[in-house]
Amino acid sequence: MAPIPTFAPASHQAHALTTLFIGVLIVLCAIFLLVTGLVSFMIVRYRDRPGAPEARQIFGWTTLEVVWTLIPLGILAVLSVFMMLADHVADPPIPEGRKPDLRVIAHQWWWEINYLASGVVAANEIHIPIGKPILIELHPFIFLAPAFGFLVLIVVPFFNRGERHPARRPWAVAAVITIVMMILSLWIEAKRAPWSPDFSAKLLPASVIASTQPEVTRGAALFHAKGCEFCHEVEGFGGHRGPNLSDVGDRLTHADIVIRILNGGNNMPAFARAR
Numbered sequence: 001m002a003p004i005p006t007f008a009p010a011s012h013q014a015h016a017l018t019t020l021f022i023g024v025l026i027v028l029c030a031i032f033l034l035v036t037g038l039v040s041f042m043i044v045r046y047r048d049r050p051g052a053p054e055a056r057q058i059f060g061w062t063t064l065e066v067v068w069t070l071i072p073l074g075i076l077a078v079l080s081v082f083m084m085l086a087d088h089v090a091d092p093p094i095p096e097g098r099k100p101d102l103r104v105i106a107h108q109w110w111w112e113i114n115y116l117a118s119g120v121v122a123a124n125e126i127h128i129p130i131g132k133p134i135l136i137e138l139h140p141f142i143f144l145a146p147a148f149g150f151l152v153l154i155v156v157p158f159f160n161r162g163e164r165h166p167a168r169r170p171w172a173v174a175a176v177i178t179i180v181m182m183i184l185s186l187w188i189e190a191k192r193a194p195w196s197p198d199f200s201a202k203l204l205p206a207s208v209i210a211s212t213q214p215e216v217t218r219g220a221a222l223f224h225a226k227g228c229e230f231c232h233e234v235e236g237f238g239g240h241r242g243p244n245l246s247d248v249g250d251r252l253t254h255a256d257i258v259i260r261i262l263n264g265g266n267n268m269p270a271f272a273r274a275r
């Protein structure tokens with residue numbers, strides 16, 4: 001079984017977070033066991049028995065109140081020290097004068113990526129060298145509509161007089177139907193979007209391979225194993241991130257296809273060094 005990635009950190013930043021997570025988990029388990037244990041004990045010890053007196057309640061015992069407020073506060077204080085230590089490792093301070101390499105701006109539905117050294121601006125995908133720390137400046141996108149919608153929901157109950165019957169409020173009904181139709185049509189459109197890969201694509205069926213020659217079946221297996229099929233359709237099977245390859249043999253020469261596979265291209269990875 002593959003290790004759960006949360007418990008198998010690779011970088012020392014992730015390692016700090018995992019250690020913190022496990023520590024907090026142990027503390028929380030201890031609290032859980034203590035509370036369930038005490039509750040079970042109380043349920044059994046002070047259950048109602050024939051002839052038992054009415055249970056006595058404790059009011060205004062200041063010491064008790066103070067103690068059970070201070071204990072959680074103490075636990076939280078200790079945890080927050082560990083949290084700050086982990087945070088220092090996971091998100092170290094930026095060295096004085098270090099300029100960011102990338103500026104990433106979140107827009108509604110897409111990311112704008114500015115490569116500051118070259119001035120190139122791209123969308124959604126970042127290409128960065130491996131083995132070299134980079135500094136990314138992130139500009140979040142603050143979308144006020146959800147906050148506004150939430151406010152409206154809170155305010156609605158204060159304006160609850162007026163006509164309720166749907167037949168008497170055609171605009172409200174029309175608005176709801178329009179919104180539902182919009183979401184549905186965008187959904188269908190997104191499902192059909194030409195650029196979507198399909199990571200669940202299965203090996204091409206024998207009817208499509210239509211050959212028992214070992215080279216051809218091996219090719220089909222490679223086409224699946226290397227992930228080509230996630231992005232390319234052949235006779236109705238596979239994803240739609242790249243062009244349909246059903247008749248690529250009529251479109252491109254052998255050499256063209258080899259060059260394309262080795263070098264990749266717009267949104268296609270290069271396989272020259274892939275094993």
Ligand code: HEC
Binds near residue numbers: 231241251261268
């Ligand atoms: C991440 C998705 C992706 C993967 C994986 C992928 N491709 Fe592509 N492929 C593309 C895209 C996108 C294009 C079109 C690029 C362009 O516009 O020039 C393309 C183009 C091609 C073309 C040229 C098609 C034409 O009509 O011009 C061939 C051939 C091809 N890919 C074969 C392969 C093979 C073989 C593999 C597996 C070894 C593979 N691709 C893996 C996305 C992918």
